[in-house]
Amino acid sequence: MTKPPIPLTQLRDGDRAKVTARDMCCEDCEYLNAMGLTDRCELRVCRVGEPCIVQIANTRLGLASSIAERILVSRVDDSEPR
């Protein structure tokens, strides 16, 4: 069951989540898309803080917290299939 969207920075280490929206300019969105962080992609939080480290499939990204707080996600329960 997915929960209401929250900023990525409010998750904890180990949480899984699905990207629902990104509050940033088109250029930044396109760059994140190209790196694999697309809308509706599923990610795992490796580290919250500065930087925020997330894993999408086999891609690991370090995000400045000012970027991470503008990515809205819905937490995914661990019981849900990947």
Added chain:
Amino acid sequence: MTSDHSVNVAGRGGALAPATALRRFALLGNPNTGKTTLFNRLCGMRSRTGNFPGSTVEARFGHYTRQDDRFELVDLPGLYGLNLERPESAICREYLSGHLGGTPAPEALLVIADATNLERNLIFVNQALQQGLPAVVVLTMTDTAERRGVSTDIPKLASRLGCPVVGVCARTGEGVESLVEAMRAPALATGALSDPRDAQRAAEWAGQVHEEVAQIEGDPGPDRLTDRLDRAFTHPILGLAAFVAIMTGLFYAIFALASLPMDLIELLFERLGDLISQVVPEGAVRDLMVDGVVGGIAGTLVFLPQICLLFFLITLLEDTGYLARAAFVIDRLLRRAGLPGQSFIPFLSAHACAIPAIMSARLIPDHRDRLATILVTPFLSCSARLPVYVLLIGVLFGDRPLMAGLAFTGCYVLGALAALVTALIVRRTILRGASRPMVLEFPPYRTPSLRTALLTTWDRASLFVRKAGTVIVGISIVLWWAGEYPRVEMPVALVEQRAAAEARLATEPEAAAEAIVDVERAEAKVRKRESIIGRVGRAVEPVFGPIGADWQLGVGVLSSLLAREVFVTSLNVVIAGDADDDDPERVRARILGATRDDGSPLLTTSSAWSLLVYFVLAMQCLPTLAVTRRETGSWKWAILQFGWMTGVAYVAAVIVRQVLLAAGVT
């Protein structure tokens, strides 16, 4: 597509059957896919780095030759997308479409995809295959994928994409023969691809294809070891401690290991100068060759060991995956000065030489961030400043090694502080705005490749010698000429002194020889005084007065615009008329005993301190200015850099001297 070969197009559903072999391939792919490792495997040392016309975007150009196969390869920068609004993406689009004037377009593509991260890479493969060029898709890191239990049905992928696909391990060379065979017949992709402009659909397409062709044994679960290492290396305290320890080790290795080869290079060119002096008759031509050309080349090449070691170690560190994490650690500090974390690579390199440091600022994606980094990089104490520091700190604390050590450290800290404060000012005025927040891919941790590090070092060193060497040799010849000409008649007293000494050669050869050496030193001093630089030094003496320098020290400062270490040699000549005797103790003793025209000591405590501060902060390197101009595309930034640094250095030196004089320290 431009080509000087005829090509038969079989049409959709068929591969090309070339009448003649295609030759020019561009290597395209995401960063960290092993593209450069593959390029190195194919080309080895038969490559060079160059810029695309009118830009600072670099590419590597090489060729593969074996029996009947001859391919030209262009290793383009790693890209996350061809459609992004970034300079490197724009340049690559123009290059691929043949719209980059002066650079022939590729005839085919090698599209590189990381087999361990295929789904993400397929997004880029989709874009690349729609550029209208025949292609071969290359899956790299197949060995790593196999270890992780990831396998790819390559024939199925080739059928899905409609073009050849080859799996290789660039590190070991496995699969390269098959790749070369495929390169004889690349094909226009005829598979069902996705519209690259729709990111969502393209990501779904990549997911679909990945599901069809990839098999993963079991569920390895999250990589806990990498998680723990990442948390440690990016921790605000632990990460910073690791960073300081690693950088200290790196610096120690560079300075410790480079000193012997640097001494050997100096000795080699000294011998070369002696050889030329024996072969070429005395005169202007010999002086030009020995002091101008050989001296200029030696002045460049002496830094090569440090530059080679620096790039070798940085490449190794980068290959381990650590540097991306370190960029975030140092980003916390640099961001307060308006700089991004990526600036730390140029700042690191600047401690060897500012020239390759400024060139490495190209990796910074944001234009204003890059400019700010370039402008402040020369503040960091480079190797060329060391002889000046040694001389002046030796004058101040010759017998107190602890104080001398602290003074040395203080010089490095002062330079770094000046860089950060200047960056802060620049980002609040002419390059207004906050530094762009970082988003970096963290590559997996792995054992670095020695081969890659050696080839990168060779490439970077060649680039430095080619670019900087030509500039430095040119400037050194000009400054040598300005320090030697115009030639004037020697004063009558010196002429008589020489005649008297030569007359005693037959009867008192040893005493006469010593007297002749003294005369030659005096003549060299006269020549320096009456040269263009000497006259300028005397003319601007009032300007250097407030920092405690007379015309002799002023000549040293002006001469060291070529290269900072020339200050010591120049002072040697002006004071003692001897450029060859560079024994540090004798030079120091000579300078301590030297006097000004009015008989007062040449260097006092206050003037030594103010000169030291001046050299820490001043832009005393014309070749660096030339590189700034090239990297920024405008003389405006180079002039601003020179003016600001010289102004800051002068004001700081004046303040230091005046404070010391007010405190009774003369």
